[in-house]
Amino acid sequence: MTLTAYNGVSIPSFMYGTAWKKEATTKLVLQAVEAGFTGIDTANQLIHYDEAKVGEALLALAEQGKDHLFLQTKFTPVNGQDHRTPYDANASITTQVQQSFDSSLSHLHRDHLDSYVLHGPYYRGGLGPEDWEVWAAMESLYDAGKTKLIGVSNVTAPQLALLCERAKHRPMVVQNRCYAAFGWDKAVRELCRTHRIIYQGFSLLTANREVFIDPNVRALAQKYATGVAQIVFRFAMQIGMLPLTGTTNPQHMREDLLSDQFTLNQDELQQIETIGL
Secondary structure, eight states: OEEEOTTSOEEESSEEEOTTOGGGHHHHHHHHHHHTOOEEEOOSOTTTOOHHHHHHHHHHHHHTTOOOOEEEEEEOOGGGOOSOOSSOTTSOHHHHHHHHHHHHHHHHTOSSEEEEEEOOOSSSSSOOHHHHHHHHHHHHHHHTTSEEEEEEESOOHHHHHHHHHHOSSOOSEEEEEOOGGGTTTHHHHHHHHHHTOEEEEEOTTTTOHHHHTOHHHHHHHHHTTSOHHHHHHHHHHHTTEEEEEOOOOHHHHHHHTTGGGSOOOHHHHHHHHTTTO
């Protein structure tokens, strides 16, 4: 199953995230693909990701003829990096984006990317000159055909509205941490719906521990003979979200991909959507 961005590019409806995997990254990507994932999310940021190890998995998969994966990675600004930046931290932001992008292509053994995402704006509120420069650099990569999609992560609703209003190309994807306590990021999701942007939700499980102990959610898991995680992922899909999972358990990988095998009714969706409010 796939989703389609407003520019016509298809993207898998469920993606495997590689944050915090460190030395296990290569093995886990191979296991995820074996389980059935066709989309991989990473970042060129050594604090939380090891993009090169994703590339090692891709080389092994290519030898097996499995080189059809959808690849998404990110440009991480200096304020989100440690001393191991994949670019000259003293160079212009435009140069940093180009150097980071070229480094990602090298890590992933590709001549283009499927999706390239700004890991987060430079400011907590509004968009500054750095944000507009980085976005213009990403738009140039898109215009040159180097990436099929561009997007932004860790963005607020006002920031996204501003970007959609003023950018040459509005984002095609948005990737945010998604809290039930804040209506599952409702304001950003509604903007994405309005502008036909694909919303990707991460930390759907780890950010919402209270959902796992909710008796109503547990009852739904029993009703549909599935796990609580699958209820959350199915809910996400049905409200128009592309979920990410970062599980390190091969059985959970397979189970998560079965989340589209049942359908929650409207009352059940409403119950989950308002669970933390």
